[in-house]
Amino acid sequence: MRLTIFENLDAVPDSVGVVAVANVFRAWATAYAVIQSGAKVLLASDPEEAAEVHARHPDWLLAGEWDGITPQGFDLPCSPTLCREADLRDRTVVLVSSGAVPAIVRLRDHNRIFPFFFGNITAVAQALESSNADEVALVAPAGADGQRSLENSMCAMFLKNAVEDYPNNHQVLYGHLRNRPAAAMFDDPARTDAPSEDFDACMMLDSQETALEVVTSDFGLPALVPIAASTATS
Template sequence: MNARFLGISELSEVPSVAVVVDVMRAYTVAAWVFAQGAERIVLAGSLDEALALKARHPDWVALKDGPPAPGFDMVNSPGLLRSADLRGRTVVQKTTAGTVGALAVKEASLVLCAGFVVAEATARLLRTRVCDGVTFVVTGEGGRAEEDLACAQYIARRAAGDGTEPAEPAEFLRRAAGSRAAAELAEGVREGAHPDDVALCLELDRFPFAMVAAPEDSLMVLRPSAVPPTTGGVPA
């Protein structure tokens, strides 16, 4: 598998297959949203769009980066939403980097959104699709976020194998734990955070599903996707 690792601003063409990585915290949060029972996540292009969608659909749950704000129900923190009951709900998510990255590649034939918590399921889905070339969109810090790059490289390593030989995750997780984002969360620099956020973002393979984004009725919608176990790169 030919893997490219690009920042959002470096996307000069529409990739065939894109994996959008935001470890701290958009796609860790998205995975928790699904684990708490949400049916789908609508990825909003702006705060105004998120609020407009919420106004048209009062039963939807609106979520954003940073501190709580009028019109939004939740903030982008896995620690703060892990006890929420989201069964059957639609969540509207707008973040600084993660949602921006997914919308930037919305015309790709396959768009996956990922963090460490869904790393193996994401790699397994790539293996089942037999993807020759994959563009990993490193969303944080203009494509230089160490936690996102480490996660992208780990998924690429897992996807390139046949699923039987483990890629040692310790070094990739160590890089993520030492990232600027992890330090800012741990030190309370970023608002709308919980003390457990860093640890939750670094839980490898917490969830068994991948997350696939695709256009639905003019919206970019993220849904969980069950991925069958593989043997030798072939679905079992």
């Protein structure tokens, strides 16, 4: 299996059937929290699409961020801590995230897509290995400002090393990313949507036992569903 890291979505070859999309802060950690709270997760490409979906399904909840901020009218922020505390059992949550979700939407023509962050590295590595793919694209989307996302790129390299059995040092990455500008929101007392606990929820290694895969829901929107490594074969 050959794994290649892409920071530019346009550079991902159409011939690559299996894609993994990184988002460290905070989309995929939030998605796991929502699912583990008993809800289904659907993905909307932007706040406008989410609002249109909500108009058709007013009982669905909107969660996420756009340019790092919770959009007006959303029910939940892009926060694993706060979503875990919410009563979401048997609900449907539409998740928006300005870096990660548009990447998923752009790459939907590829056969299989796996979201990843530090919390599900081993589960996703096992899913990729079980897919029997010859080539895998590891995508590290840019940040909200269009600039390179260092945390996503580092996470992509971490996953590549995990699959290829090269050494990784999570402790060093944890300390380095804790002091990066992208993590400043977790220290900002004015940011009630980004509690300090979110940093550990996003960075804790292998906190999740299962991978997530993107599927098409009955409503046409991408959905995230947990898969066991043993069922990750193509």
